[in-house]
Amino acid sequence: MAITEAPRIVTSRLEHDDSHTLERYLATGGYEGLRKALSMSPEDVAREVDAVSLLGRGGAGFPAGRKWSMLRKAPTTYLVVNGDESEPATFKDHLLVERDPHQLIEGVVIAAYAIQATRAFIYVRGEFALGLERVQSALNDAYEHGAVGRDIFGSGFSIDVVVHPGAGAYICGEETALLESLEGKRGFPRIKPPYFPAAIGLYGEPTVVNNVETLSNLPWVIMNGSEAFTALGAGRSTGTRLFALAGHVRNPGVYEVEMVKTTFRDLIFAPILGGGIPGDRELKAIIPGGVSAPWFGPEHLDLPLGQDEVGEAGSMLGSGSIVVMDDSTCVVRAAWRITRFFWRESCGQCTPCREGSGWLEKILRRIEDGDGREADVDLLMDVCDNLAPGVSWPPQQTTICVLGSSIPSSIASAIRMFRDEFLVHVKDGGCPHV
Amino acid sequence: MSTAGSVHLSADIVTRARELIDLYPHPRSALIPICHLAQEQDGWLRPEAIDEIAALVGLTPAEVLGTASFYEMLHTEPVGTYVIAVCTNIACMLRGAYELLDHIQDSLEVRAGATTADGMFTLEETECIADCGRAPCLAVNHRFVGDVTPESFDGLVDGLRNGTMADDIPRHGTLVRVRRQGGLRVDDATIRAERETASAKATGGA
Numbered sequence: 001m002a003i004t005e006a007p008r009i010v011t012s013r014l015e016h017d018d019s020h021t022l023e024r025y026l027a028t029g030g031y032e033g034l035r036k037a038l039s040m041s042p043e044d045v046a047r048e049v050d051a052v053s054l055l056g057r058g059g060a061g062f063p064a065g066r067k068w069s070m071l072r073k074a075p076t077t078y079l080v081v082n083g084d085e086s087e088p089a090t091f092k093d094h095l096l097v098e099r100d101p102h103q104l105i106e107g108v109v110i111a112a113y114a115i116q117a118t119r120a121f122i123y124v125r126g127e128f129a130l131g132l133e134r135v136q137s138a139l140n141d142a143y144e145h146g147a148v149g150r151d152i153f154g155s156g157f158s159i160d161v162v163v164h165p166g167a168g169a170y171i172c173g174e175e176t177a178l179l180e181s182l183e184g185k186r187g188f189p190r191i192k193p194p195y196f197p198a199a200i201g202l203y204g205e206p207t208v209v210n211n212v213e214t215l216s217n218l219p220w221v222i223m224n225g226s227e228a229f230t231a232l233g234a235g236r237s238t239g240t241r242l243f244a245l246a247g248h249v250r251n252p253g254v255y256e257v258e259m260v261k262t263t264f265r266d267l268i269f270a271p272i273l274g275g276g277i278p279g280d281r282e283l284k285a286i287i288p289g290g291v292s293a294p295w296f297g298p299e300h301l302d303l304p305l306g307q308d309e310v311g312e313a314g315s316m317l318g319s320g321s322i323v324v325m326d327d328s329t330c331v332v333r334a335a336w337r338i339t340r341f342f343w344r345e346s347c348g349q350c351t352p353c354r355e356g357s358g359w360l361e362k363i364l365r366r367i368e369d370g371d372g373r374e375a376d377v378d379l380l381m382d383v384c385d386n387l388a389p390g391v392s393w394p395p396q397q398t399t400i401c402v403l404g405s406s407i408p409s410s411i412a413s414a415i416r417m418f419r420d421e422f423l424v425h426v427k428d429g430g431c432p433h434v
Numbered sequence: 435m436s437t438a439g440s441v442h443l444s445a446d447i448v449t450r451a452r453e454l455i456d457l458y459p460h461p462r463s464a465l466i467p468i469c470h471l472a473q474e475q476d477g478w479l480r481p482e483a484i485d486e487i488a489a490l491v492g493l494t495p496a497e498v499l500g501t502a503s504f505y506e507m508l509h510t511e512p513v514g515t516y517v518i519a520v521c522t523n524i525a526c527m528l529r530g531a532y533e534l535l536d537h538i539q540d541s542l543e544v545r546a547g548a549t550t551a552d553g554m555f556t557l558e559e560t561e562c563i564a565d566c567g568r569a570p571c572l573a574v575n576h577r578f579v580g581d582v583t584p585e586s587f588d589g590l591v592d593g594l595r596n597g598t599m600a601d602d603i604p605r606h607g608t609l610v611r612v613r614r615q616g617g618l619r620v621d622d623a624t625i626r627a628e629r630e631t632a633s634a635k636a637t638g639g640a
Binding site: 042073075076077085086087088089091093094115116118125126127128129130132133134136137139140143144149150156157158159162163164165166167168169170181182183184186187203232244245246247248252253254287291299308322325333334337338343344345347369 | 457458500502524564567577581611620622628629630
């Protein structure tokens with residue numbers, strides 16, 4: 001297997017212990033991208049980003065440049081950074097805010113300049129105490145350095161950036177829930193339409209919401225140009241991407257690899273990446289893009305890590321997290337734990353999600369505990385059908401946001417791939433793995 | 435928005451709360467950050483703190499409580515000095531989180547969701563805290579500890595009990611120890627004027 005020699009775009013400084021400091025940042029080319037951007041017109045910066053097909057790295061994969069171009073023209077415009085990383089097994093934005101906060105801030109100011117924002121907010125997941133301290137500390141230094149605030153680097157462009165802590169709610173990663181939370185309210189996703197905060201966002205003003213990793217790419221894109229970026233990857237999936245690899249691998253961690261040119265097999269088995277499965281056990285299943293994604297089996301190992309490639313195969317790259325499950329894994333238990341998560345995190349606005357998640361959790365629990373019935377397997381699929389009619393991919397939606405329609409992914413995957421294991425639980429009156 | 439009634443929240447907390455309010459176009463946006471500040475003082479959101487926060491941001495106490503109760507990190511009941519949140523979500527579960535949780539419950543002699551009799555530890559079973567490269571992992575007052583074993587957990591508890599970790603892990607409620615230096619540098623009117631000029635230039639000075 002070949003791992004491509006792609007440059008590291010967003011993790012280039014992580015070999016240094018002091019990668020979070022202004023001193024290290026400046027010694028490694030920091031804020032040069034911003035200086036260059038400020039010498040260009042805002043439109044040219046936006047065009048450059050549009051040209052690289054920078055797919056949003058948060059989960060939905062919407063092109064950042066297009067998001068910007070949809071902004072309604074108004075005197076007040078906001079840029080909001082989504083740093084609420086909470087999708088289970090996703091831990092790459094956590095790394096970026098803790099280890100390279102200046103890179104994020106530089107990306108924020110470049111984006112704010114391109115869209116001519118009037119203020120920027122960095123919403124950081126509340127549980128990231130160290131991340132919040134690192135971003136605030138970096139921001140204080142960035143103000144002092146003249147990279148944020150009044151008349152940045154003498155360019156005449158000014159922007160204030162505010163760090164805002166969340167307080168523990170998965171749903172606030174949904175961009176309209178995040179805006180509600182930033183307004184000081186419960187994190188209830190907003191009813192669509194409008195589909196995009198670009199029309200009606202924070203306080204009703206046009207707003208761009210971009211993910212941490214998405215923005216962290218911008219300094220490199222501006223410095224090296226769109227051609228250097230689009231030379232990496234293929235099709236719509238350009239550049240590199242961070243993948244958070246977790247579960248049954250020798251080296252769990254965050255890896256930056258070239259999109260499309262790298263496969264699931266490379267990521268999981270290459271000695272310099274995942275290093276394979278401990279004890280050389282057999283691979284049972286992969287969750288390819290956060291727990292909202294349908295699962296893959298060993299037959300998908302050679303699939304390229306590209307947004308469209310994975311989409312066409314019936315799942316998604318989503319949040320960039322990959323969970324590896326070996327043959328010792330009880331899939332009923334895995335589906336139960338993921339469903340329990342959705343049940344705990346459902347905001348409660350929509351009946352199918354609020355009630356469905358709870359019923360699914362209870363049924364899975366009783367199968368795992370040995371109290372299940374044969375009809376429970378069809379019952380699970382029936383409840384899933386109420387949440388996402390047809391239980392197809394991409395899912396049909398019956399709720400305000402995609403949390404509800406994501407719940408069936410793990411359950412339907414486990415049943416379709418391993419129906420017999422559910423029946424063994426019922427027949428034996430318990431979990432064969434315990 | 436009178437705060438003449440602030441007798442529970444300290445003068446320092448109220449000053450910092452006002453600084454936060456000034457960072458946002460609408461005071462209500464500062465609600466959650468101010469709730470964190472109140473927890474820094476008390477460890478949890480006391481009813482008298484909720485009343486005073488409501489006055490600071492121009493809401494009713496019910497609106498503050500209704501918002502705060504949505505969020506896991508904001509506690510409307512007392513918690514221990516150290517809140518230990520053990521992740522049991524999929525990545526940690528695959529690497530022994532439930533076995534670890536069993537050990538922790540036995541070791542602290544509390545079930546998840548409860549506080550030890552001495553008020554030192556509150557144990558929580560939490561959702562993914564995004565540290566899966568070091569699973570199984572946990573957080574103590576939101577400071578993350580990875581690759582946890584039963585032995586390393588017992589060592590951690592010893593360190594917390596005898597005070598040797600006080601610098602690494604502050605008492606519950608202190609979330610961010612780095613303060614913002616200075617308020618906003620550009621007022622809204624200036625920004626809008628600058629943006630209009632920039633936009634006029636872009637459209638050929640029309």
